[in-house]
Every structure is written in structure tokens, then in C-alpha cells.
Amino acid sequence: MPGAATTLLLLGVIFLGIGILWWGARLRPNWVAGIQTEAVMSSKDAWYAAHRAIAWPMIVLGALQVVAGIVVLIFHGKVNWIDFAVSSRAVSLSYQIGMIAILIAITIYANQVARKVSKS
Structure with missing residues (x-):
């Protein structure tokens, strides 16, 4: 199993x-897992609202990574562009930068939701 496929699947x-736990409000407020901004941690209502708001993006992001991992597993060694993408440092770096950007955007959105809940 190629390392890229394993990473994507994992x-x-x-x-x-995580997205499913957040959607079902099964992950209680804590200091280990979840968004840790002041607004999100200000109350249980803010915590649950913020994490429920970002649950679907996390679920979609996870599903896309699983699909990408399966594609790499199936076509690794059979399609030249997949071998290039798996072995390319530029592709790997752009993937990592993209993931960080998405996670930052999700955190900002969760914080905005929590602030709205805290004000009401």
C-alpha cells in the first residue's frame, strides 16, 4: 500500500x-479535541453551535480524502499522473498547504458562529 494512500485514508x-461526533453533539466541551478559541470555549451553547456548524465541512473533507486514498490504491502503478502526484514533493506540499488553509477557514467560521451565539 503506497504511503500516500495510507495517509489519505487514515x-x-x-x-x-470527528465530523460525525461534532454533528451528533457527542463530543463535549474539552481542551483536547475541537476548536479552542475564546469565543467557542465561552459556553456550552457556543461550543455545540460552532462544532455543529463545521461538522459538514469536516465530513465532506474526510470523505474526499477517503475517495482520494482509494483512487491512489486502485490506480497506483497503472496511471502515470497518479504515480507522479504520489511521488511529487510539490503536489504533497500543495496538499498540505491546502489542508492547513481549509482548517484555518473552518476555525475562523466556527469562531464567528460561537460569537453570534455568545451575543444572543
Whole structure:
């Protein structure tokens, strides 16, 4: 199993699991897992609203990573562009930068939702 496929599958399953926990409000406020901004941590209502708001993006992100991991597993060694993408440092770096940007955007959105809940 190529390392890229393993990473994509593992991260995808983790993101799916976290998104599902957040959607179902099964993850209580804590200092370990979840968004840790002051607004989100200000109350239980803010915590649950913020995490429910970002649950679907996390689920979609996880599902896309799982699909990408499956594509790499199926076509690795059979399609030249996949071998290039898996071995390319530029593709790997752009993937990592993209993931960080998405996670930052999700955190900002969660913080905005929490602030709205805190004001009401």
C-alpha cells in the first residue's frame, strides 16, 4: 500500500469520525479535541453551535480524502499522473498547504458562529 494512500485514508477516516461526533453533539466541551478559541470555549451553547456548524465541512473533507486514498490504491502503478502526484514533493506540499488553509477557514467560521451565539 503506497504511503500516500495510507495517509489519505487514515486522515479521511479521522476527519469523518470527528465530523460525525461534532454533528451528533457527542463530543463535549474539552481542551483536547475541537476548536479552542475564546469565543467557542465561552459556553456550552457556543461550543455545540460552532462544532455543529463545521461538522459538514469536516465530513465532506474526510470523505474526499477517503475517495482520494482509494483512487491512489486502485490506480497506483497503472496511471502515470497518479504515480507522479504520489511521488511529487510539490503536489504533497500543495496538499498540505491546502489542508492547513481549509482548517484555518473552518476555525475562523466556527469562531464567528460561537460569537453570534455568545451575543444572543
